[in-house]
Amino acid sequence: MKAPLDKNLIRELCQSYGVLExxxxxxxxxxxxxQGTLLALLKALGVPTENAQDAREALRQKEAASWQSLLPPLLVQRITTEPPWVALSLPVDVAQDIWHWRFCPEKENAREGTFQPASxxxxxxxxxxxQVFRRWRLDLPFGPGLGYHRLTLQGPDGLRAEMPWITVPEACYTPEAIQESRKVWGPALQLYALRSGRNWGIGDFSDLLQVLDIATQSGAELVGLNPLHALFPDNPHHASPYSxxxxxxxxxxxxxxxxxPEFAHCYAAHDRVYDAHFQADLRALRGTDLVDYVGVAAAKREILELLYHAFRETELPGNGERARAFRQFQKEGGEALFRLGVFEALREHLQTQDPPPWGWPVWPEKYRRPEAPAVTEFAAHQSDRVEFFQYLQWVVAEQLDAVDRRSQALGMGIGLYQDIAVGVDPGGFDAWNDQDLYVSNxxxxxxxxxxxxxGQDWGLQPWHPLRLREAAYAPFIALLRANMxxxxxxxxxxxLGLMRLYWIPADESPARxxxxxxxxxxxxxxxxxESQRHRCLVVGEDLGMVTEEIRDALRSWxxxxxxxxxxxxDPQNGYRPPEDYxxxxxxxxxxxxLPTLAGFWQGLDLDTRNALDLIPDAATRDSLIVERARDRSFLLLALEREGLLPRGIRVQSADLPKLTEDMIGAIYRLLARATSAVLLVQMDDALAVTDQINLPGTAGQY
Known part of the structure; x- marks a missing residue:
């Protein structure tokens, strides 16, 4: 019988694979x-944890691989005036031979030369x-420019190695608008929450064009948005932009x-949209208190189907300007866009099952991998449905491009300030398309x-850190380019997830x-x-349990x-003064x-969390109520300290003052004095909305 893992071996495995004890x-x-959690995380990383013998063999193989690989999986190196170099690992018996190196820059001609490792x-x-191995320092005789390069080594007896060499800037891009201690502001909003007299019950990119116009008239240099990521067209209930x-x-x-554009010439779409019953449905969608995702999705899907058929029948055969633009979009989207179309067509097809599967992990086995023969066959037989979903991505990308052009035409110093979610849903396209790079369970x-x-379980699937590195971070690069x-x-x-992520084993509570x-x-x-290449400012959401290590790194980059x-x-000193930001x-x-300002002031968020059983016990609830009363007093004191307390309000009064428009304005004037480069104004606060948009740790119950 093989022995179980002891504490020392578990510690050694954790240190080797990056699991924090x-x-x-x-x-x-x-x-x-x-210990049970540590073993579950190691197992998810592919480490055998059933017995000590297999675990030690895994450690031995990992150590051996680090010596037997001539080059690292890749090199990411800051641009410098110092000679760039890479560590080269070789058996000593080939160190006296002459080796050949070839460096292929991203945009320049290749350079090459020879070297003797032993020297x-x-x-x-x-x-x-x-076998004895040695690791040497191989210096390049020149400094590579910024970009994605490739180094190739050729030695005796067919020994050969290739490595991506990525040379990166000293720091991210800084827009001129915030250089030299200048400061900008802009509204922050959730696009789906916008209502207008013409939208279909959910904010859209035409609404966003109007927001840009209004914001710039008020002097704003940016507009902050929720993530615009693809969700699940066949499951509109799955509405969180962060999943x-x-x-x-x-x-x-x-x-x-x-x-x-197809709408202007599609009579079938016109007849349907301007039908009295359809218009009544749209008025109802605009009139609901909450977004009716099912109703909105049904209305838009019905008309988009008509527009696609019109496009397919009238535009594509003639190969006119619209047809050529679509084909170019397909070409630029490449394999990823094609696979997205296949994925959505497969989901649509499998929804006819009873009951329909929730996601690809429970699809029929033959469809679970994008390169499977059955998937290829399905794509060939359903090419029109695959193309339909590509068309949808095209028309929505066109409208977002128009928003970007408008922000530039208006002269906004920054423009769209776009959020990127921390992960993806396990049943979604990214996890299906790159499943070998994600961790299961x-x-x-x-x-x-x-x-x-x-604690919180966000229901998102993480990248496997070692496999992501072995893939030269290709999915991460694609993610940045798509959003920038x-x-x-x-x-x-x-x-913080770029340094460490909190992993929760399947079926465990977040506390474990x-x-x-x-x-x-x-x-x-x-x-x-990517920031410099796209001229894109980068902001890191570093709230919560963030270490100084990550904040030092953010400043450094x-x-x-x-x-x-x-x-x-601070429990003793109150709110941070503006000059200390x-x-x-x-x-x-x-x-x-977090709570809106109005919700915070009235304590409505505490009522909601208590009703949803998100507060563990009565004692905790009581302490939260006391803390909230203290924080409201601290806020009044901060306004008084800055000379911003509205007339008629007394800090020492026992009665809680109402959160009037003057009060909201005073609080934002206080924050506007902060020395931060950027100020965001939440539209929920400007409109005194009481309910917060998202309640972390909840899904369907809020």
Whole structure:
């Protein structure tokens, strides 16, 4: 019988594979991760944990691989005046031979030369079995420019290695609008929450064009948005923009159907939309208190089907301007866009089953991998449906492009400030298309903290850190390019995830999770390169249990931090004074994940959390109520300190003053004095909305 793993072996495995044995919780106390959780996380990483013999063999093979691989999986190196170099690992018996190197820059001619490993600077020595290996420093005789390059080594007896070499900038792009200590502001909103006299019950990109016009008239230099990621067209109930099917494609519900060029010439669509019954349905959709996602999706899908058929019958055969533009879009979208069309067509086809499967992990086996023969056969037989879903991505991308052009024409210093979710839904397209790069039976979330005493399970699937690196971060690069394409700034939700993510084993509570490390500097380096190439400001959402290590890294790479006023409170000294805000940050009063100002003031968020059983016990509820009363008093004191307290309001009064328009204005004037480079104004606060948009730790119940 094989022996189980002991504590020392588990510790060695954790250190080798980047699993943290403990972390410090929201109040700074050390939290030791349960051994069962550590074993579950190691198993999810592909480490055998059933017995000590197999686990030690896995460690041995991992160590051997580090010596037997001539080059690392890739190199991400900051541009420097120092000679660039890479570590080369070879058996000592080939170190006297002459080797050949070839460096292929991204946009220049290749350069090459020869070297003798034994003459290089020796870094370290190791032994695998009877064979001795040495690691040398191979310097390039020139400094590569910024970009994605490739180094190839050729040695005796067919020995050969290739490595992506990525040279990155010192820091992310800084727009001229915030250079030299200048400051900008803009509204922040959830696009789906917009209502207008012409939309179909959900905000769309034509509404966003109007928002840009209104914002710039008021002096705004940016407009902050929720993630625009693709969701699930066949399942409109799955509405969270932070639980997307794909972070590389767009949510088709944001398309303004009547602004699609085909609508002007499609009589069938005109007749249907302007029918009295259809118009009545649209008025009803605009009149609901909450977004009727099912109704909106049905209305838009019906008309978009008509527009696609008109396009297919009248535009494509003639190969006119619209047809050529669509074919170019398909070409640029490449394999990923084609596979998205196949994925959506498959979902649509399988919805006819009883009951329909929730996602690809429970599809018939033959459809579970995108390269499977059955998937290829299905795509061939359903080419028109595959093309339909590509068409949907095209028309929504066209309208987002128009928004970007409008922001530039208006002279906005930044433009669209677009949010990027931290992960993807396990049943969605990204997880299907790149499934070998994702970890199974693991969700990401957060441990218990002051706002979520039971912790959070976001239901999202994480990347496998080692496989992601072996793939030279191709999915991460594609994600950045897709979102930076039309954004003047991006906000990376939970940027701590580039350093470590809180993994929760399947069927466990969020409190029984643990952290797994990611290659922070390499990910940040690639982020800076794409930021400079797209002239895109980068903001990192660094709220919650964030270490100084990650904040130091953000400053080092030129990434703006987030500072939320409602969280910047000290139990003894009250709210942070405006002059103490970091200059390289984005200041906001609250966020979509926190109470609105009106909800905070009235304590409605506490009532909601208590009703949904998100507060663990009565004692905790009582302490939260006391803390809220204290924080409201601190807010009044902060206004008084800055000379902004509205007339007639007294700090020492026992009665809670009403949150009037003057009061809201005073609070925002206080925040506007912060030394942060960017100020966000939540539209929910400007309109005194009481209900917060999102309640972390909930799904269907809120």
């Amino acid at each position: 403990y972390y410090h919780n929201a109040v700074g106390r050390k939290r030791v991760v349960p 290089l600077e020796l870094l370290e020595e190791g032994r695998i079995g009877e 997307p099917s794909s972070r590389k494609f767009l949510n088709i519900l944001y398309v303004d159907v009547e602004a699609v 693991i969700h990401i979330g957060a441990p218990p903290d002051a706002f979520n005493r039971k 394409r039309v954004a003047g700034a991006i906000r990376l939700d939970h940027i 999770g643990g952290y797994v490390r990611y290659p922070l500097d390499e990910l940040l380096g690639i982020l800076t390169l 030129g990434i703006l931090s987030c500072r939320v006023f409602l969280l910047e409170v 970091p200059a390289w940050s984005v200041a906001a009063l609250t966020t979509h994940d």
